[in-house]
Amino acid sequence: VVRVLDRIAQPNPDWSGDNPDSASSQAPYRLYNIGNNQPVELATYIEVLESCLGVTARKNLLPLQPGDVPDTYADVQELIHDTGYKPDTSVREGVQKFVDWYRDYYQA
Incomplete structure (x- = not known):
């Protein structure tokens, strides 16, 4: 957190609700x-x-389920x-x- 204090996040002008980037926004923040x-x-x-x-x-091992991410x-x-x-x-x-x-x- 301290390392980014002097680097204020900027809004992402290309951000779109149709294809959102969760790390940025039209608002000035950064994840x-x-x-x-x-x-x-x-x-x-x-x-x-x-x-x-x-x-x-206690594990119940199952095959990869729909929606699971392999890696x-x-x-x-x-x-x-x-x-x-x-x-x-x-x-x-x-x-x-x-x-x-x-x-x-x-x-x-």
Whole structure:
């Protein structure tokens, strides 16, 4: 957040409600995807959650469902371009920090 304080977001004059870009708008704001720019398999993510939480998930594995996205990752190119910052937090580290924060904040 601090790195973009001196770079006030500009409205996107090409923004259209017919084909919206969720990262920009006709209003002056900007959203950034923050991740480490690496895809992570869902099974790996679940394993990390299980490890960090100390529980085993009950899984009901099904074939890919209509509308499911086979591959996705956090594309951080806009963040790098605008701030010079490239996140490199691993999924394991990020999930563990979130779990620690959540447990502390909610006294769980």
